[in-house]
Amino acid sequence: MSVTMADVAKEAGVDKATVSRVLRGDPRISSKTREKVWEVIKRLEYKPNALARGLSERKSGLISVVVEEQQFSGLNRFLKGINRIMATVNKEPIIYVADDFEASFLRSRFVAHKVEGIIWVGSPPPNVDFPLIAVGETIDKHVSIVPYWEDLAQMIIKLADGRRIVFAGDTKPNRTLKVKLEGYKGKGKNSLWVCDGTLPKGIGRLINSNCEIDQDSGFKEGYFRKGDMLLLFNEERDFAKAMGGYCIHFPCFEVGVLAAKLLVNILRHRDVPFKNLVRFSIE
Amino acid sequence: MSVTMADVAKEAGVDKATVSRVLRGDPRISSKTREKVWEVIKRLEYKPNALARGLSERKSGLISVVVEEQQFSGLNRFLKGINRIMATVNKEPIIYVADDFEASFLRSRFVAHKVEGIIWVGSPPPNVDFPLIAVGETIDKHVSIVPYWEDLAQMIIKLADGRRIVFAGDTKPNRTLKVKLEGYKGKGKNSLWVCDGTLPKGIGRLINSNCEIDQDSGFKEGYFRKGDMLLLFNEERDFAKAMGGYCIHFPCFEVGVLAAKLLVNILRHRDVPFKNLVRFSIE
């Protein structure tokens, strides 16, 4: 049996209500009793029961983080960002990596636990009746955090400067980015190439730069020419560097912090910007 | 105001207690009232309040997942595994990526929320008074899931067969693995080499296999020879393949499932194996 408010009250010789007031920093409590109560609280190592508090206050101190996209790399940094903020406001994040789950299932869980708000990475279902931060897509009627794809595409195009753009590595560009890059015309045709599975032949020559390029490769797929621009993502920075390519970086931690802050502000009924763009960087 | 048990009771013309019993599958309820009650429950979309239930039952339906190691790649798969199991037993995982947090802080949160158990990736503090599954290290008096480093080291050594072992890529081998590999002696000295930052010169030649190896490189660091064995981790499988190296794979999803199952069994007071080894695979 853990120590309750009643225990503290009895030990301090006051009423439960007084303990509650001390705990919540009620100003109209004499500093004498306040000190006495705090002393007992610490001595008995009393910790308020969040369930009882929640039941009484009609809020749980729980928020939920739903991550749809299994491929979301940098999840640890993202969650760390969320933790960083939520810890300061005494809210615990319940996590769901949800490729598997029906929206209705999740909803019933959230309703049951009186979750106060949701951070949803991916496409939240329509008509969510919780405070919601959507990460990744712009959602009508919800605050959203969206990668600034347009900006990224333009950075890439500018950097490419006519060279063929080649994506390699385990993380591939998503559909949105590919669409944004569709307009790009480098020299020759096939000015954008997303490798799947294996690295293009010839890519090693970037490193051994004294070698000649395959004469027959041209702009054909399957061959990497020295003039091509190589692009990788987050985790493969070492390879990008080693191969003289570029690495696209998405600030997952910062986005986690932002999402958490936005949600906290919503819970406090403050105004928040509806659409929040996050810039990539290219290194 | 959400619909409560009392609402259901009134609507169905029975007592709250009866509704509660129906909900909990109490066998001594007439099938007639049971059906009636279920009908109302569904019609009103009644969802039991987890806070009230928890307060009454003295358990919250919450467990916690603490991930210490910021570098833990495959976190999404791991969490997905945990979700998969926990969803079947109606437990919600609270997540903490905890490099930042004091153990005492975490403890107070867990006590407050009446967390039923913890899955801790990394090194849990001593004297945790929660049911605990430790992932990554063997902890006295706690059930643990540990990577089978010994086995991995031996697989690597066997595969290397005298070749120099070279780790490249953004994910590096940890201390434990390096220690296990210390005994390995390949041809020449420096038979193990962990690249940091940039890829070794010469690595590209693996792909362009018609090139000659740098004559002056020998076993010196900074140069990759054709005879070397290249090793990468999880996310960099494409590169490993492309470069004729190997990729070490740790089954994060399965470990998540295992951790969750073990914890559930502990909560049900079943016997569980104390030390659970998880094998790597090399592809």
Next chain:
DNA sequence: TTGTACGCGTTATCAT
């Protein structure tokens, strides 16, 4: 088979 009444640990509304 079902209803009554109390307890779970807080917060909030009255009093005093």
Next chain:
DNA sequence: ATGATAACGCGTACAA
């Protein structure tokens, strides 16, 4: 400035 008491929503021993 503080105490008494009624919610909050559910489970359960006891009674019927």
